[in-house]
Amino acid sequence: MTVDNQIPQQNRPRSSWIPGIFAGVLLTVIALAALLWFTAGVGIFHLMGFLRGGGTRIGVDQPTVVRQIQQLQRLETVGYTMDKIITGERDNPYLPKFLVSDRLLLMVHGEVIAGVNLGTLKPSDVVVSGHDVSIHIPATEVFSTRIDNAKTRVYSRDTGVFSSPDPNLESEVRAEAERQLLQAALQDGVLKSAEQNARSTVTSMLKGLGFNQVEIR
Template sequence: MAPAVMTEVSPKHANQAGRVLLALIVGVLLGFSGVLISSRTALLTGWMGSLQRAMHISVAQPTVVSHIQQLQRVETVSFTMDKVVTGGHESEVLPDFLAGDKLLMIVHGDVVAGVDFSRLQPGDVTVLGSQVTLHLPDAEIFSTRLDSANTKVYSRQTGLLVPADPNLETEVRQQAENNLRESALSGNILATAQQNARSTLTSLLQGLGFKDVQFH
């Protein structure tokens, strides 16, 4: 029987073999980790997509109408003005210094306008996916108010032969309110109120999930 041949492995070759084996093990582990990470990423992406689809906001037309109607009368613009108003009575025969009664008043007041959303009808709202189209009620003047603290009688002239009319100041105040209203209308208060109402509704409806808000 031939004697067994013993081959001696040098320390240098042993170290090289160990390094190769370690590199193979690390490569396998990294490849497995990459597959695991890719699988988890795909799973997370799919889950997020499902979540986004589940969070899609769908608002029906009756709900939109109800939300808008609940706003009721919304004041969307206020005009503040100062005016000088005169009023009085005069005689057809006698001059003013004998029979006239005149008053000059400096008035400060506000004219408030807006839209009464309670007048909105179901037929005024059309919902198509993420788009909503509305036909709003016309803007209107809600109130004309005189600021009593800043409204004053500047002068009063009463004739020598007549008493001062106790109702004259009230009449001039009413005339002043009418003048303020006419000035506000001339300043396009209704157009401004309508535009502001549209801006208000656009913000509201976008908050409900609509991307496209149209008015006609």
Template sequence: MSDLENANPNRSSRALWVVLVGSVLLAVFVVIVLVPTLLVRAGIWSFGNGTFGRITHIDTSATAVVEKIRQLSRLESVNYTVDKIVEANKDTPGVPNFLAGDRMLFIAHGDVIAGVDLTQLGKNDVQVNGDSAQVRLPAAQILVTRIDNTRSRVYQRTTGLLVPADPNLESQVRQVAEEQIRQAALDDKILDKARDNARVTVTGLLYALGFKKVDVK
């Protein structure tokens, strides 16, 4: 038998091995890459939320819910704006005002912010039962009362001929104006509005956390 004839069996064996290895590699590629890709495109397999994909777990224990709500900190749910005109007079008994009086007319523009301080929320204020959550919020309160200096001004100031202007009169008027602005907001039920808005915000947060039944008081 010639050398060429002896070499043919070896070549045939190598060719067979190449075919087998190639078939195995192709099968691995189909199983690992091609099949999952087709499943994802067909909507059968979703990496984020599918039958064979990863499952998202959200901690909805009472402690976790308390921490999530506390992260809202001081929830400013209502911003109330009001203008007030405050008049102040200083006089000396028995002396006409044009001689010893001091009169100021002040126009105050102020803001009152109300809300709920959620950092006061305690563990006993949250009850979790499966996909249901009950929350008892802290009472609504006035968080900020301030005079807007850029929009407030002394409209008129009249001082008697015999006395200097009192340098403390304006600060006293501002304090009175701030208190009147705060009272006007309270009279307009700002705390009720703050409470209702806070309930809406916290209710939305609990639904976003995955609860199906929510009761916020």
């Protein structure tokens, strides 16, 4: 009679590996939840951006633009200077000049200032459309024509034997110098230069406010 000496194999209780499976499933669920939350969050963010129109909104309306530009007031955009000798003379058509003449040479230094008076800008001159703005700026003008007294002097003065200096002659020469200074500045295109500089200044200011496209009319 044969006796089987094999010892019966004992099965491991199932309760020992159930917690491990549960922990794995729990971690997987947490990871999936985190992924879904992140994905949904990004989607909502893009959706909100789309609903807002995308990009950054410009919080500058038409009245604000008008006020900002008007604050520039008289925008001096160009200065024109000139050095010139101007002649003034008094004489008598019936007597020789060496007897009764009065001749003055004035070395003049003058300046012409031109620009745009943006204080006259009207609300109808500004059109705001989203990120774009169109503005009609006033015409350029000459603000001032002046003689620099510190740099202007009498170059020479000659009077006849029987003449005395005319006190009004120098004032008349100065007035003529201002007229010639203005004429020379206009001929050299001072108003055109003032307009170009005004366009550049206003464009830079409006782009600084956040506008992408600026049209100057």
